[in-house]
Amino acid sequence: MSPGDDEAGSGTPPSPEPGRPPRIPLPRASVEDGGLPLPPVEPVAPQPLGLEHPVLKSLLGAWALAACSAEETAAVEEHLGDCGACADEARRLREAVGLLQRPESLDLDPGLRTRVIEGCLGRRPPRIPVPVWAASYDAETARLDALLQDFGDAEWHAPVRLRWFRGESATSRRTTVAGVIAHLLAVDGLVALALGLDDPLTAGEAPGKPDEEDAAKKADKADGQHGPDGSYGSYGSGGPTGVARTTGLAGPVDTPARRTEAFWAGSHFPPTRSVRGPWREQTHALVRTVSFTGGGPATMPVSYGGFALPLRDAMLDRAFECWVHAEDIAEAVDYPYAPPAPRHLHGMIDLAARMLPETLAARRRAGLAAPSHTRHLVSAGRPGRSLRLEIEGSGGGEWLIPLDSPGAVGSADHEVAHVALDDVEFCRLAAGHVSPEEAAAGQLGDREAIRDVLFAAAALSRM
DSSP states (O other): OOHHHHHHHHTOOOOOOTTSOOOOOOOHHHHTSTTOOOOOOOOOOOOOOOOOHHHHHHTHHHHHTTOSOHHHHHHHHHHHTTOHHHHHHHHHHHHHHHHHSOOOOSSOOTTHHHHHHHHHHHHSOOSSOOOGGGHHHHHHHHHHHHHHTTOOHHHHTOEEEEEEEETTEEEEEEEEHHHHHHHHHHHHHHHHHHTTOOOGGGGSOOOOHHHHHHHHHHHHHHOGGGSTTOOOSOTTOOOOSSOBSOOSSSSOBOSHHHHHHHHHHTOSSOOOGGGHHHHHHHHHHHHHHHHHTTTGGGGOEEEOSSSEEEHHHHHHHHHHHHHHHHHHHHHHTTOOOOOOOHHHHHHHHHHHHHHHHHHHHHHHHTTSSOOGGGSOOOOTTSEEEEEEEEEESTTOEEEEEESSOTTSEEEEEEEEEEEEEEHHHHHHHHTTSSOHHHHOSEEEEOHHHHHHHHHHHHTTOOO
């Protein structure tokens, strides 16, 4: 028998030749166990480390953040079962970690609705499209209606504090979620009247005399239109070309504050969830009406009681207030609420920037801004001293605000100041939710001009 035969018969693998890698042996299960599967391997649990109490206590923070190794975690958790003080501390740390995590909104992306509609309309254009200048109102009322859909009685009666800016300081008014929707219904009704639609105030019963007097006092207090601040009504207030026919107050109900007080005072009971139906129907009627007109009345004046805006700007104005009050409602019920889509947010900011020169002039006439004799007045259409308003964010841009005359033209060559703000922060300033002193993220140049413009932006707000 040759040596090679002996090696083959013995079952011993031959020695590898020099310079040649060894042959990989077959799995043990196939060779030694007759092909039977290997027994399962029992998982080895991490063994707790033998750590002292001070060390274990110092690891509680890392344990709460899930940053410990498996052995450290086992040691800490075994210790928590024996040490009550450390167990209480661990519970508090876990709760604190939960607060650090940003709550995720259950709402859909606010831009999703716009993208879906654009995709649908790209395939089949509508026979009667919604005008571009009414799209933000359509979107914001739909978002607020979706927020209200699942509210129970407790949410509808949750307290809400409406905030706005008057003169040189902030003011507020307490109501409920239902009261806020009633406010939107009453003020949107001014635009409805301008379009020839029904006035929601005529659906309510007229209040008694004591309520009239009390509501009139409250309306005059809240109505900056008759106050000394030169405000131009809530950057979310609207009005008709004429005067509302209903008088729940002493005098015409022609301003947002007086209409709201009339609506509230005209109800025997505080507003409830039943106000959602009329408000929702009115928003649909407004969008439907401006769509059927084909955008023709875009320049039709809408009176705010002391000034007027074209209908296209009034619809932007109403979209802004709908968003602001939707945030008020969401805050009251502890629910996240996202800003509008960027293009809608940009339109709202643009409207506020265009209103700033007139508001600044009104405050100057009321003695609340730098007196005109310290300025070089310019004729209408001529370039004058300007402030560059830079709004950062997806809805932002840049605007040159004329300082010396509302009829002047903003000019980069005559720029004397520069203010930078976040887009949402600027809108909250215009809504009276942020004080002018806290609003600007960056300021450069004439401090007096900067102060005047920031206070003018706050003066756009109203109940």
